[in-house]
Amino acid sequence: MTAHELAMSLRLAYLALHRRTDAVMAQAGITADQFVVLAALSEGMTLTQSELGERIGSDRNTVRAMLVLLERRGFVERTPQPLDRRARRVALTKEGRSTFRTLWRKSDTLRQELVTSLAPEQTATLVQLLRSLTASLSPADTPATSSP
Amino acid sequence: MTAHELAMSLRLAYLALHRRTDAVMAQAGITADQFVVLAALSEGMTLTQSELGERIGSDRNTVRAMLVLLERRGFVERTPQPLDRRARRVALTKEGRSTFRTLWRKSDTLRQELVTSLAPEQTATLVQLLRSLTASLSPADTPATSSP
DNA sequence: TATTGTTATACTCTATAACTATA
DNA sequence: TATAGTTATAGAGTATAACAATA
Secondary structure: OOHHHHHHHHHHHHHHHHHHHHHHHHHHOOOHHHHHHHHHHHOOOOEEHHHHHHHHOOOHHHHHHHHHHHHHOOOEEEEEOOOOOOOEEEEEOHHHHHHHHHHHHHOHHHHHHHHHOOOHHHHHHHHHHHHHHHHHOOHHHOOOOOOO | OOHHHHHHHHHHHHHHHHHHHHHHHHHHOOOHHHHHHHHHHHOOOOEEHHHHHHHHOOOHHHHHHHHHHHHHOOOEEEEEOOOOOOOEEEEEOHHHHHHHHHHHHHOHHHHHHHHHOOOHHHHHHHHHHHHHHHHHOOHHHOOOOOOO
């Protein structure tokens, strides 16, 4: 099994999931990526835009573009962070929370489908392997690694 | 381990790989997705645009857009398929093959990095799990499945 | 009738670079 | 000096819909 086959299977799995997610989220006029933002914000605490970007794997410019769209729709709000006035805390609005709950419910079948062919330990294994993959690919690795 | 955590780890792994691939391919002025097209075409036989789309997980309009860009660069050529004159066979040009070989070589380190933290059986397991994931998400599953 | 590919069009995500303001 | 976010800009990938040619 080659690294290239791994790359391709990763691509095909991600794109399939992304399309199916898009199809569900389109009901509310948002995209799969925007749903990822809502989901990240729904997990309790508020985040700065940078922190949000780190969580969802998008850079600050991309994050801003998505937030502007979501703000326009009334799903998120950004308030100045008192402690560090360069930063802005991002949070779901009441409407954002409500919309997210609805979309979460409507995507329930999809999440079930996703793990339907996997035993519980297989899901755990898969997540673990994917995370170690992501760690291997962190940009800081690239330069000739020499640590004493 | 929840389905949502699986979805997120899949997203983060794919995006990390995509970015790293983009960085390598930028040397030749192409994108990670265009490299995927070249790789698919390099595997020997020529494909129709539809077949190509199926392999790389993109729809026919997207495929066309990418092929137009690659054709403009002189990396691929499309010739009428005699047997079915609606279709067009896509193939790498000489320059396309040469460029692909160079890029393949330059992305060697990246592929090594990708599997560096994985034992060989783990890579095989991962590919197998990802494929079964993709299969679970095939769009035909969605409607209330009732087959006699 | 169904399929392959094209045309026209639009939108989101993505990224770079230069900038402001805060730290 | 470095960081958080913005502005301006551009490009790629994506998708939908209507269409032509062919099967």
